[in-house]
Amino acid sequence: xxxxxxxxxxxxLQVFMLQAAFFHASAQEATSPDTAQTKPLRIGWRVLxxxxxxxxxxxxxVVGGLHYFGQPDGDSTSRxxxxxxxxxYTLRNQFVVSIxxxxxxxxxxxxxxxxxxxxxxxxxxxxxxxxxxxxxREAFTIFRAAAIGSxxxxxxxxxxxxxxxxxxxxxxxxxxxxxxxDGGLLDKSGVDSIQGRxxxxxxxxxxxxxxxxxxxxxxxxxxxxxxxxxxxxxxxLGSNFEAWRTTLDVHKYWTFNTPTPEDNGxxxxxxxxxxxxxxxxxxxxxxxxxxxxxxxxxxxxxGYFGGRFRDNMIAHAQAEYRxxxxxxxxxxxxxxxxxxxxxxxxxxxSTIKPSIGAGLRFAxxxxxxxxxxxxxxxxxxxxxxxxxxxxxxxx
Numbered sequence: 001x002x003x004x005x006x007x008x009x010x011x012x013l014q015v016f017m018l019q020a021a022f023f024h025a026s027a028q029e030a031t032s033p034d035t036a037q038t039k040p041l042r043i044g045w046r047v048l049x050x051x052x053x054x055x056x057x058x059x060x061x062v063v064g065g066l067h068y069f070g071q072p073d074g075d076s077t078s079r080x081x082x083x084x085x086x087x088x089y090t091l092r093n094q095f096v097v098s099i100x101x102x103x104x105x106x107x108x109x110x111x112x113x114x115x116x117x118x119x120x121x122x123x124x125x126x127x128x129x130x131x132x133x134x135x136x137r138e139a140f141t142i143f144r145a146a147a148i149g150s151x152x153x154x155x156x157x158x159x160x161x162x163x164x165x166x167x168x169x170x171x172x173x174x175x176x177x178x179x180x181x182d183g184g185l186l187d188k189s190g191v192d193s194i195q196g197r198x199x200x201x202x203x204x205x206x207x208x209x210x211x212x213x214x215x216x217x218x219x220x221x222x223x224x225x226x227x228x229x230x231x232x233x234x235x236x237l238g239s240n241f242e243a244w245r246t247t248l249d250v251h252k253y254w255t256f257n258t259p260t261p262e263d264n265g266x267x268x269x270x271x272x273x274x275x276x277x278x279x280x281x282x283x284x285x286x287x288x289x290x291x292x293x294x295x296x297x298x299x300x301x302x303g304y305f306g307g308r309f310r311d312n313m314i315a316h317a318q319a320e321y322r323x324x325x326x327x328x329x330x331x332x333x334x335x336x337x338x339x340x341x342x343x344x345x346x347x348x349x350s351t352i353k354p355s356i357g358a359g360l361r362f363a364x365x366x367x368x369x370x371x372x373x374x375x376x377x378x379x380x381x382x383x384x385x386x387x388x389x390x391x392x393x394x395x
Contacts, residue, residue: 043068043070044068045066047063054388055306055384056123058092059090060090060094061090062087064087065086066082068081083099083102084100084101093122094120095121096117096118097117098117100114104160107159109153109157112149112152113152114149116146118144119142120141121141122141125137125184125285126308129309129342130339130348134382138181139179142177142286143176146174150168151170152166162212162213163212164209166207167208168208169207172202174201175202176198176199195241195284195285196241196283199284200241201241202239202284202287203237204232204234204239206231208227210227211224211226220393221255222254226248227248227249229245230244231246233245233281241282242282243281243283245283248274251271253271256270259324265367265371266323266324266361266363268324269322270322271320272318272320273319273395275300275315275317280312280343288312289312291308291314291340292305292306298394299394299395300318301316301377302336302355302377302388303357303379303385304382304386305386313340313341314339315339318338320394321333330360331359331361332375333358334359334375335354335355335356335357354379355377357376357377357378358375359374361373372391373388373391375387
């Protein structure tokens with residue numbers, strides 16, 4: 001049920017990206033009090049509809065508004081502050097209201113990102129484990145109210161995007177199962193009941209460390225990214241479930257040529273990712289590790305329905321080769337493999353879930369590497385083929 005978070009994050013990025021194409025036309029003039037010189041004041045609003053497609057939602061439409069504004073010093077190279085608010089509706093009657101602030105302070109040495117959501121989200125549950133038949137599929141509906149985010153501090157004082165950062169992660173997520181199948185897996189009580197079948201509050205506060213040297217976060221060609229988080233969910237914070245979560249997300253990018261103007265921002269690039277999400281304790285089913293698009297907006301196994309396999313942990317690796325085709329068109333081929341398990345000791349390589357696929361890119365704003373992404377992924381374990389339409393790279 002967390003695909004909607006992925007779509008909303010994409011929507012926020014999409015609106016932000018698309019406004020960049022019109023930025024210079026809308027820049028206003030302002031006077032810097034320190035230099036008494038005229039500098040462009042990077043401030044404005046954008047309201048745009050943003051379409052998308054994923055197997056978990058079918059076609060979706062986000063109508064969102066973005067308020068963006070630059071740093072007080074008028075530095076044109078600094079990242080924009082942005083506050084996004086939007087409404088999302090999908091053809092599967094999923095409805096989400098979301099607000100996502102992303103703010104920078106102290107010359108980009110402090111970053112605050114938050115996600116605040118209220119939603120009603122019909123979804124499907126297959127059970128817990130990595131050997132689940134398709135016949136397990138049952139419908140259920142979640143009501144959700146969540147406040148999730150991070151406060152980051154640059155360790156070396158050179159800015160959030162120039163090395164090691166450390167911070168605090170907060171995660172307050174209330175979910176209530178308001179509809180479920182009579183006699184289904186989520187309807188069972190007693191010793192066979194699914195943890196969290198009646199919903200509840202998951203409340204956690206933890207630590208996070210990352211390292212980021214990517215040249216452009218939304219479509220990197222060079223650099224590295226590593227993110228580690230350790231988060232306890234405790235009753236002292238109001239949580240109905242006591243559990244722990246640790247995640248590790250590592251990216252590496254190599255580019256083999258210097259793009260020409262004719263390439264319109266595309267280059268021959270190899271991108272690789274390793275991702276693990278390990279939980280222990282009484283983690284409710286709606287926040288377990290899962291194959292497919294997860295709560296962090298990471299596409300783990302394009303070709304698998306999100307949540308088709310879920311358990312206490314997941315480990316997944318994928319690689320993607322990106323290349324120019326002609327004019328504003330580029331292409332990708334990708335492959336990945338991963339699995340869920342109840343613990344590290346029970347991780348089973350014999351039931352690994354491989355996937356492959358290919359995609360097309362269209363450069364909307366080449367200088368900002370803003371591309372329309374159309375992918376088709378195939379999951380071997382379930383023999384499923386799914387399309388994806390978005391405006392950000394999968395990783």
